[in-house]
Amino acid sequence: MSVIEVxxxxxxxxxxxxxxxxxxxxxxxxxxxxxxxxxxxxxxTTTISILTTTLAKTAGAVRIAGFDVDTQHHxxxxxxxxxxxxxxxxxxxxxxxxxxxxxxLYGMYVYRPAFKxxxxxxxxxxxRLAGIVGVTDALFTRVSQLSGGMQRKFEVIRSLTHxxxxxxxxEPTQGLDAVARHDLWDYLNQIRREWxxxxxxxxxxxxxxxxxxxxxxxxxxxxxxxCPPEEMKRRLGAATLEDAYVDYLRHAADAAVxxxxxxxxxxxxxxxxxxxxALSAEPEGDRRFGS
Amino acid sequence: xTTPAATRTxxxxxxxxxxxxATRRLPRAAREANAALAVxxxxxxxxxxxxxxxxxxxxxPVLIMGMIGGTLMQNMADGLGFDxxxxxxxxxxxNMLFMMTTMGMISLVDDSDDNYSAELLVAPxxxxxxxxxxxxxxxxxxxxxxxxxxxxxxxxxxxxxxxQLLALLALAPLMCLSGGALAMIVMGxxxxxxxxxxxxxxxxxxxxxxxxVIIPISQSSGLLGALSRAMPMTYCVDLGRAVIxxxxxxxxxxxxxxxxxxxxxxxxxxxxxxxxxxxxxARSEKHR
Numbered sequence: 152m153s154v155i156e157v158x159x160x161x162x163x164x165x166x167x168x169x170x171x172x173x174x175x176x177x178x179x180x181x182x183x184x185x186x187x188x189x190x191x192x193x194x195x196t197t198t199i200s201i202l203t204t205t206l207a208k209t210a211g212a213v214r215i216a217g218f219d220v221d222t223q224h225h226x227x228x229x230x231x232x233x234x235x236x237x238x239x240x241x242x243x244x245x246x247x248x249x250x251x252x253x254x255x256l257y258g259m260y261v262y263r264p265a266f267k268x269x270x271x272x273x274x275x276x277x278x279r280l281a282g283i284v285g286v287t288d289a290l291f292t293r294v295s296q297l298s299g300g301m302q303r304k305f306e307v308i309r310s311l312t313h314x315x316x317x318x319x320x321x322e323p324t325q326g327l328d329a330v331a332r333h334d335l336w337d338y339l340n341q342i343r344r345e346w347x348x349x350x351x352x353x354x355x356x357x358x359x360x361x362x363x364x365x366x367x368x369x370x371x372x373x374x375x376x377x378c379p380p381e382e383m384k385r386r387l388g389a390a391t392l393e394d395a396y397v398d399y400l401r402h403a404a405d406a407a408v409x410x411x412x413x414x415x416x417x418x419x420x421x422x423x424x425x426x427x428x429a430l431s432a433e434p435e436g437d438r439r440f441g442s
Numbered sequence: 443x444t445t446p447a448a449t450r451t452x453x454x455x456x457x458x459x460x461x462x463x464a465t466r467r468l469p470r471a472a473r474e475a476n477a478a479l480a481v482x483x484x485x486x487x488x489x490x491x492x493x494x495x496x497x498x499x500x501x502x503p504v505l506i507m508g509m510i511g512g513t514l515m516q517n518m519a520d521g522l523g524f525d526x527x528x529x530x531x532x533x534x535x536x537n538m539l540f541m542m543t544t545m546g547m548i549s550l551v552d553d554s555d556d557n558y559s560a561e562l563l564v565a566p567x568x569x570x571x572x573x574x575x576x577x578x579x580x581x582x583x584x585x586x587x588x589x590x591x592x593x594x595x596x597x598x599x600x601x602x603x604x605x606q607l608l609a610l611l612a613l614a615p616l617m618c619l620s621g622g623a624l625a626m627i628v629m630g631x632x633x634x635x636x637x638x639x640x641x642x643x644x645x646x647x648x649x650x651x652x653x654x655v656i657i658p659i660s661q662s663s664g665l666l667g668a669l670s671r672a673m674p675m676t677y678c679v680d681l682g683r684a685v686i687x688x689x690x691x692x693x694x695x696x697x698x699x700x701x702x703x704x705x706x707x708x709x710x711x712x713x714x715x716x717x718x719x720x721x722x723x724a725r726s727e728k729h730r
Contacts, residue, residue, distance in 0.1 A: 256481075257467065258567075264487075285632055
């Protein structure tokens, strides 16, 4: 089942001469890890903003979990979780207070002014999520006193509190050091394995997309390539996805690279709900991101 | 295109126990009220952790009431036909409720700067729940500043009876809602913190004089008279005084309008500002 459906999506900002997104289309299957790559200004954040209902589109159709982003935005918001490009925890509150407010905004619990006053299921949920990523000790620390990596981990916890169908990650590891990136991806992969959450990723770290089921490359507002990473590497004769990505962008202007977009302009490849079988076969100690 | 997915309910949940990953949600109306409460609680928690804002809220009445009001009281209060100190005290309580809530709404622009507004705007709740929650949160600091007004009044030898205080507190939600709704007209279109601060000062300071908070305006005419009647705070202040002075011989010297007129005036202006302001806010965030 397609959980994200995009058809002929167009976005032209006010007073802009050219559309930022030019009639793009793709589909993402339930449980899929979908990487949406492209250079700065390609239209990644514009697309993700429209998909997450924070930006109005100019034309086209977008459905998330079967709900239209324009007419059923409440239902869409119910089914998604987002890690924004810019960190956005309230720095004056503790990490737990941020999570508590999020849970109440999503209607999961009636707000109460202290963690101890919240229902046992909430406390268990928060402690369990914090335990998975190893930040239990920092739950009650003011966010302004946490490192960037810790803040990112709490943003992930917050975004998963309401068990979203689809998790949008807009450059989630931007500004993090290598260790924090590894830790964050370990956690995200664990969540994917356990929950079967669909992940929609934009990133400038191409190695993070190596383990994706589908890689979609957007360039100047248009979908340039959309296929599994192995196919992209094979078609472009590159050893790594990063090599393929760089090669494509360098030669895009020459129009020498064959299009890998399917006739419908969509990624329609089916994947297992959580990609569980592939993940379980992964060798231990493999430190690839997004695997 | 596929059919909508059902809301995923992993297991039983509720207010105690059950599957820790469960996703059962509150009914829609309860969710909206709960979201407004959570937004308000966030602002209250932030305020409590920021002693500077509390101190400012307490000092504001010292400047406005103690210095401006005190000077007027010493030099111009004779022959008015009513107790100027009490007149000013009631006006200042309403003014602080209105003005501090209006100023507190600047935090919406701060949220936009800090990108926290994105967290609020992707939540599956109406924009009204967010705005009303913000107004409720801002009204906390307004109530703190009312404590400052009462303290300054006591120093100046003017106090309110308990029933008068309770009556004003009963009206406080309407006053705060009115001030917050007016602020939304500005916050709906301004995205810059400095501009928002200036704009809020421009809409609150003139009202303090035009609405008769400290200086009586019953004789205002012409442009000033028209402006005073266009200000939401005029009706808030007059309604507050109508309740406090009800049945007293100096009622007619202090109160300008029938309380019903005040109530309708406040409710109508608040409703218009709230609807238009929220629409502007939601639109400016999404339609770029």
